[in-house]
Amino acid sequence: MAEHPAQFDDVLPEALRFTAPAPLVDIGANLTHESFARDLPAVLGRARAANVTTLILTGTDREHAEQAVAMCREHGGDGLSLHATAGVHPHDASRWDGELAAAMAALQRLPEVVAVGECGLDFNRNFSTPAEQERAFEAQLEIAAACGKPLFIHERDAGRRMREMLRAWRDDIGDAVVHCFTAERDTLHGYLDLDLHIGLTGWLCDERRGHHLRELVGDIPLARLMVETDCPYLLPRNLPAKLKGRRHEPALLPWIVREIAHWRGESxxxxxAGTTATARRFFRLPPNHEEN
Structure with missing residues (x-):
């Protein structure tokens, strides 16, 4: 992993200025988070310098999806391709109603929006009840079936119910990715049996909880694997230098790729190159001449 020239280095120390060996797609960047409001142009500049050339901005509710679309329009270009998702996170499933359903369907008609989600089930925190989560997820499965766009899925402690719901819809929906996968072997193989894609983050860079995932990454076919930061969350704990403020950002994605490659036993x-090709197919992204 090469180092890129020193620029935008007000946040990243020299030891964290990575450059990926091939252009990367960060499939899960929460850049509408308030922590990026003060320095978004610099964050995007550091991503470009790290060879993270495509960002999928996560829309977790109507407000953030609309913000993500606006960011795509304002900041795309100059060697950086920005796209958005639009969905309602299971934490906010209790807010689902007819008006919100119509707004989500309308967002899917925008060219900047490349996936339905972040949506799914989270039985870990249950900020919305399981019944509310299933209702909102079912409605978004219906939107995905109608618009033909892929699904960007959140699942936590709900693998069995998630597989049941996806199995019932599998013939009607297209591609789907379980982003930020952290579950066990049976759940992973259940998702692969459903022909789902898997998104991996810096979770496996965490000595407290990432060990089981390190043993599983080799089971994921490269054509089903994508990478993401889920920034500003899930900052890798094993970075070679401390990061002031502990905010994760897309420029650190090459470190995650290095870790995944190590545990998969490949370069x-x-x-x-493989995860980028998979992501470009999955999100049906237009050719990016910067990657040629």
Whole structure:
């Protein structure tokens, strides 16, 4: 992994200025989070310098999806391709109603929006009841079936019910990715049996809880694997230098790729090129001449 020239270095120390060996797609960047409001142009500049050339901005509710679309329009270009998702996170499923359903369907008609989600089930925190979560997720499965766009899925402690619901809809929906996958072997193989894609984050860079995932990453076919930061969350704990403020950002994605490649027993270049090709197919992204 090469280092890129020093620029935008007010946040990243030299030891964290990575450059990926091939252009990367960060499939889960929460850049509408308030922590990015003060320095978004610099964050995007550091992403470009790290060879993270495509960002999928996560829309977790109507407000953030609309903000993500606006960011795509304002900041795309100059070597950086920005796209958005639009959905309602299971934490906010209790807010689902007819008006919100119509707004989500309308967002899917925008060219900047490339996936339905973040949506799914989270039985870990249950900020919305399981029944409310299932109702909102079912409605968004219906939107995905109608618009033909892929699904960007959140699942936590709900693998069995998630597989049941997806199995019932599998013939009606297209591609789907379980982003930020952290579950066990049976759940992973259940998702792969349903022909789902898997998104991996810096979770496996965490000595407290990432060990089981390190043993599973080799089970994921490269054509089903994508990478993401889920920034500003899930900052890798094993970075070679401390980061002031502990905010994760897309420029650190090459470190995650290095870790995944290590545990899969393959080169960083092969993993970078493979996950980018998978992401471009999955989200049906137009050709990016910066990657040629």
């Amino acid at each position: 960083e270049a092969a993993l970078a």
